Amino acid sequence: MTTDNVIDRDPVDSDVVAGKITAYLEAKAKAPVAHDEDLADSGLLTSMVAMEIVVFLESTFGIAVVGGDLKMRNFRTVDDMVALVARLRGDGENAGDA
């Protein structure tokens, strides 16, 4: 969490991405959220919240999540969302299509 120098379009450390997503979700859930916690099972992923998360990811990481990428499987856990962000940003080793 000491790296503040996150610049758009540069490959981003996935820990930083995970940290931002987790902070966002914990503020919503008002409880700790583990990286592999299934958010659908814990009831957090209503469509309204899903919509807010999509908008949050798009504005924070400069991506567009559309069409087939809008599936539940890409949002079930923090780890899933980190992978989605990495893929949509075309980051390094995660650039391959999932």
Add this chain to the structure above:
Amino acid sequence: MSSRAEHVKCLVWDLDNTLWRGTLMEDPAVTLFADLVEVVKTLDARGILQSVASRNDADLALRRLEELGVAEYFVLPKVGWGPKSESIRELADELSFAHGAMAFIDDQPQERAEVEYSLPDVRCYPAEQASSLPDLAEFTPRTVTTDSRRRRQMYQAGFHRDAERAAYRGSDQNFLRSLGLVMTIGRATEVELGRVEELTMRTTQMNTTGVYYAEETLRRLIADPAHEVLTVTITDRFGPYGAVGVVVLDRYPDVWHVKLLATSCRVVSLGAGAAILSWLRNEAARSGVHLVADFRPTDRNRVMDVTYRFADFTDDDCSCLAALPAPDDGVNRLHQESVFQELATTMQVHAPDLRPVELTENLTAGR
């Protein structure tokens, strides 16, 4: 520039010498003008909300309304010493009504003049007109639905719910669970047609196809055995939300075509759309059919797109799509194979079995 709504949605009553005979400060035992109880009840049954704007001590005035047995008919009463136009403005904001949908009745010409000056769109009536208000066109809605009759109750429930949510310290999903939500899905009947038509018209944000269904069309679809017109209501421990959704379904042997899914904006945060789609998916799964939904993306209905996608609808092609007539311009077809899944636990769902005898007969007849 005056812009008055055709019908009044909220009538604001003065108390002293308007609703009751005399002045409360001078006579603590004021009594209601006898015929006005009937007027209040009549307007209430028509779905017109009523409130109060009175210069009085709030505690005393509200207590007197209680004692007279009419307090329940008035939502968010404003009793105090400020200008009445301010009370009416505040009320319109709280109810999200345009000023042109508000009306005010008072025995004092200067009070009416003050309101007319500050809020020219508000209709003002002298107290002498009180007993004849129900005869006026602006107090006579074209249709009176089940929802109109319980509109006041729905608003009161909403105020209590909002207050509790504001004070709630836990997470949103825990608050949702605490509501004890019950969704009831039913086949639309003639009686509800007006409300269903209204829903397809008004809920543009959550109308997946942006298609408006006129009452005539809906009547025809209800009569057609291949179609299902379903209405959705929700209640929770605070009370009813009223009719909040409508689904128009066309059934083919191998696929059910969701032509329309519209939900009221008030219930989006409850996950109503997702709950309807989950139930529908399970009904389709039990009937061994796929689901296809029409979706017209607009800049306002993205949450509906997310709802469909999260309910496992995709852009994937499937042979079942060939059975459907070509979509209208700008309409996407989303598809899923309908695999049974347990329903979420935040909302109880009561719904009809969508596999009626008529359907089986219809299927064997080759539709």
